[in-house]
Amino acid sequence: MPSEKLANRERRRHQGENRVTLEDVARHAGVAPITVSRALNTPEKVSAKLRERVDHAVKVLGYVPNLIAGGLASAGTKVIPVVVPSLSILTFIEVIHGIQQTLENAGYQVLLGSTDYDLNREAALVDSVLGYSPSGVIMTGLHHRDTTVQRLKAWGRPVVELMELGTSFIDMNVGVETSEAGGCMASHLVERGYRRIAFLGTGMERDYRARYRYQAHREVLERAGLDGTLLFQNEEPASYEAGRRVFLEALEARPDIDAIHFANDNLAAGAIMEANRQGIRVPEDVAIGGYLGLSLAEHLTPRLTTVALPRFEMGVKAAEMMLDRLAGRERHSQRVDLGYRLAVREST
Amino acid sequence: MPSEKLANRERRRHQGENRVTLEDVARHAGVAPITVSRALNTPEKVSAKLRERVDHAVKVLGYVPNLIAGGLASAGTKVIPVVVPSLSILTFIEVIHGIQQTLENAGYQVLLGSTDYDLNREAALVDSVLGYSPSGVIMTGLHHRDTTVQRLKAWGRPVVELMELGTSFIDMNVGVETSEAGGCMASHLVERGYRRIAFLGTGMERDYRARYRYQAHREVLERAGLDGTLLFQNEEPASYEAGRRVFLEALEARPDIDAIHFANDNLAAGAIMEANRQGIRVPEDVAIGGYLGLSLAEHLTPRLTTVALPRFEMGVKAAEMMLDRLAGRERHSQRVDLGYRLAVREST
DNA sequence: ACATTTTTTGGTAGCGCTACCAAAAACTCC
DNA sequence: GGAGTTTTTGGTAGCGCTACCAAAAAATGT
Numbered sequence: 001m002p003s004e005k006l007a008n009r010e011r012r013r014h015q016g017e018n019r020v021t022l023e024d025v026a027r028h029a030g031v032a033p034i035t036v037s038r039a040l041n042t043p044e045k046v047s048a049k050l051r052e053r054v055d056h057a058v059k060v061l062g063y064v065p066n067l068i069a070g071g072l073a074s075a076g077t078k079v080i081p082v083v084v085p086s087l088s089i090l091t092f093i094e095v096i097h098g099i100q101q102t103l104e105n106a107g108y109q110v111l112l113g114s115t116d117y118d119l120n121r122e123a124a125l126v127d128s129v130l131g132y133s134p135s136g137v138i139m140t141g142l143h144h145r146d147t148t149v150q151r152l153k154a155w156g157r158p159v160v161e162l163m164e165l166g167t168s169f170i171d172m173n174v175g176v177e178t179s180e181a182g183g184c185m186a187s188h189l190v191e192r193g194y195r196r197i198a199f200l201g202t203g204m205e206r207d208y209r210a211r212y213r214y215q216a217h218r219e220v221l222e223r224a225g226l227d228g229t230l231l232f233q234n235e236e237p238a239s240y241e242a243g244r245r246v247f248l249e250a251l252e253a254r255p256d257i258d259a260i261h262f263a264n265d266n267l268a269a270g271a272i273m274e275a276n277r278q279g280i281r282v283p284e285d286v287a288i289g290g291y292l293g294l295s296l297a298e299h300l301t302p303r304l305t306t307v308a309l310p311r312f313e314m315g316v317k318a319a320e321m322m323l324d325r326l327a328g329r330e331r332h333s334q335r336v337d338l339g340y341r342l343a344v345r346e347s348t
Numbered sequence: 349m350p351s352e353k354l355a356n357r358e359r360r361r362h363q364g365e366n367r368v369t370l371e372d373v374a375r376h377a378g379v380a381p382i383t384v385s386r387a388l389n390t391p392e393k394v395s396a397k398l399r400e401r402v403d404h405a406v407k408v409l410g411y412v413p414n415l416i417a418g419g420l421a422s423a424g425t426k427v428i429p430v431v432v433p434s435l436s437i438l439t440f441i442e443v444i445h446g447i448q449q450t451l452e453n454a455g456y457q458v459l460l461g462s463t464d465y466d467l468n469r470e471a472a473l474v475d476s477v478l479g480y481s482p483s484g485v486i487m488t489g490l491h492h493r494d495t496t497v498q499r500l501k502a503w504g505r506p507v508v509e510l511m512e513l514g515t516s517f518i519d520m521n522v523g524v525e526t527s528e529a530g531g532c533m534a535s536h537l538v539e540r541g542y543r544r545i546a547f548l549g550t551g552m553e554r555d556y557r558a559r560y561r562y563q564a565h566r567e568v569l570e571r572a573g574l575d576g577t578l579l580f581q582n583e584e585p586a587s588y589e590a591g592r593r594v595f596l597e598a599l600e601a602r603p604d605i606d607a608i609h610f611a612n613d614n615l616a617a618g619a620i621m622e623a624n625r626q627g628i629r630v631p632e633d634v635a636i637g638g639y640l641g642l643s644l645a646e647h648l649t650p651r652l653t654t655v656a657l658p659r660f661e662m663g664v665k666a667a668e669m670m671l672d673r674l675a676g677r678e679r680h681s682q683r684v685d686l687g688y689r690l691a692v693r694e695s696t
Numbered sequence: 697a698c699a700t701t702t703t704t705t706g707g708t709a710g711c712g713c714t715a716c717c718a719a720a721a722a723c724t725c726c
Numbered sequence: 727g728g729a730g731t732t733t734t735t736g737g738t739a740g741c742g743c744t745a746c747c748a749a750a751a752a753a754t755g756t
Contacts, residue, residue: 109476382707
């Protein structure tokens with residue numbers, strides 16, 4: 001025989017938590033709960049007199065809106081997951097910085113996810129963060145598992161994919177033509193008259209964008225009648241030390257190399273610093289070019305020639321595209337090319 | 349005269365969303381909704397046979413748990429806000445990396461907040477993120493508005509404050525003795541025999557930890573009978589360029605300086621690279637010490653002497669302390685000193 | 697075979713807010 | 727002053743899941 005239904009008060013959950021709710025604020029202010037909600041969220045719909053009473057009650061009671069309940073009731077939160085392959089690579093850090101600053105200023109929160117270049121992990125992460133009913137998702141790169149693409153398309157809310165540009169993207173795409181950017185450095189080295197140009201990279205097994213750049217590098221060299229297969233790589237994560245090591249490896253294997261195209265500036269910087277220590281003159285003995293545009297590039301001796309990406313701006317733009325979409329504005333194209341810049345300095 | 353109550357189906361919200369809910373999964377699997385919830389969250393409480401039916405239904409229907417609803421029902425989410433003063437300073441980036449990796453591996457999500465060294469902004473941010481009913485909060489530094497401290501203490505869930513160690517903290521504290529660390533470099537320079545030692549920093553108006561280190565630097569010098577007031581600073585954000593500039597400023601103002609204690613490695617690296625360009629010999633003409641332990645320090649010519657902080661480890665430890673608390677374990681002290689290390693290299 | 701205990705499964709009110717519908721109050725026009 | 731319109735305020739079911747209580751089934755012991 002079922003027991004009698006408990007009164008609401010008796011059946012209460014989370015005993016002892018005793019948090020102030022919107023209902024408490026409503027009672028204190030002498031208005032309906034929905035008026036408190038309106039006062040906080042759409043104050044223009046509430047008279048000045050009642051707004052004042054509500055604001056006072058909020059202050060006196062120390063009320064903090066429960067965004068979980070609000071999110072459930074309105075089918076969404078002001079959270080934007082940002083999914084990147086790595087948090088130890090400065091590129092993504094600067095992008096995140098641009099995103100976070102722009103979104104936070106617009107009243108949104110960034111949920112941070114890192115896939116470690118693993119598409120299965122990305123798929124699981126996307127499933128997980130969608131559970132928070134975010135307003136949209138910002139993710140890195142155009143390569144995903146089919147399930148991830150399908151899931152996000154079916155989800156139907158704004159998605160920005162950033163870094164490289166492509167012709168096929170889920171919703172919006174912002175970045176640079178990554179192959180073209182790689183080819184740009186190769187062209188520069190060829191135009192400078194170098195003949196035995198090597199490509200040095202690390203972690204390229206996982207970093208397909210670096211592979212694209214090598215591809216483009218190769219094509220440029222072969223079109224110029226040069227050997228594009230001088231490639232030195234390993235799977236170390238990119239670092240100054242990795243750059244130092246792969247640089248020494250390359251010079252030992254092929255002392256005739258007259259220019260090196262590094263997959264990124266960290267590697268290039270490590271090489272330049274090692275060259276300085278060993279009395280190898282850059283660019284006299286070997287020219288060095290990088291990719292990314294780290295600020296360090298301007299301070300090295302010699303200053304590093306690099307292909308500079310607008311990383312922080314990319315983050316800002318991705319966030320702006322997201323916010324415009326969320327606000328129902330269509331100010332941006334769905335595909336935005338931010339362009340890169342060849343910064344020719346002393347190292348070539 | 350009020351209209352008749354609408355049937356549930358007729359009164360349904362969010363028309364057209366048509367998302368798969370746990371109830372749909374329950375119907376498909378032929379079990380109660382709570383059984384689906386248990387199968388997903390505490391599978392050991394469900395028989396293997398029913399678990400299989402549930403898992404199959406989840407897959408067939410493409411169900412994604414609504415963590416908002418789950419969070420409301422259970423009075424909490426598996427989200428951990430991480431609040432840092434800046435996303436453009438490598439220190440905090442590496443800490444965030446340690447935190448995020450550890451929490452993500454434990455099934456938690458990081459909500460990222462940046463205060464830009466503004467305690468009012470921090471207060472607003474804390475109020476905002478508490479609205480998501482997070483499991484705990486990780487924040488940077490021990491300086492907060494009184495309202496922030498009161499709010500977090502009243503909240504009663506785990507809070508970790510990281511970076512500098514103190515005697516008064518909200519809940520848990522992990523970091524290093526920041527003054528002692530600053531004094532360490534000063535002692536090193538004094539012991540090395542330098543007599544006119546300057547302290548160079550930027551952004552110290554906002555970065556109280558740097559001020560603490562200057563304070564300690566000063567005390568060490570004055571205890572050694574030396575002038576501790578040789579201070580060169582401005583409010584530029586720390587960068588290689590800022591380091592370059594303040595370095596040149598200091599040398600111009602006081603050509604007799606024989607050693608420089610930089611507030612951080614970015615500044616020190618900028619100075620060393622500029623010294624190289626200008627033919628100023630380090631440490632012969634002027635010795636240089638830094639603070640932080642950037643990997644760049646090991647690659648410069650000369651290699652930089654620095655006080656190294658375990659930044660990534662600090663993040664990992666903060667997250668572990670949080671997770672232990674959340675799991676009801678008391679493996680850690682509430683105050684963990686990670687220690688720093690004086691890395692003596694060529695620049696002194 | 698039955699009693700007792702343990703394990704598994706289920707019902708439902710409620711977590712806190714808001715979308716939706718509606719009523720009341722205020723304002724404007726004739 | 728009353729009719730019509732606009733603005734402001736209110737009631738409540740429901741968003742999706744789960745804590746709590748309870749029932750049913752299975753397992754164990756005598």
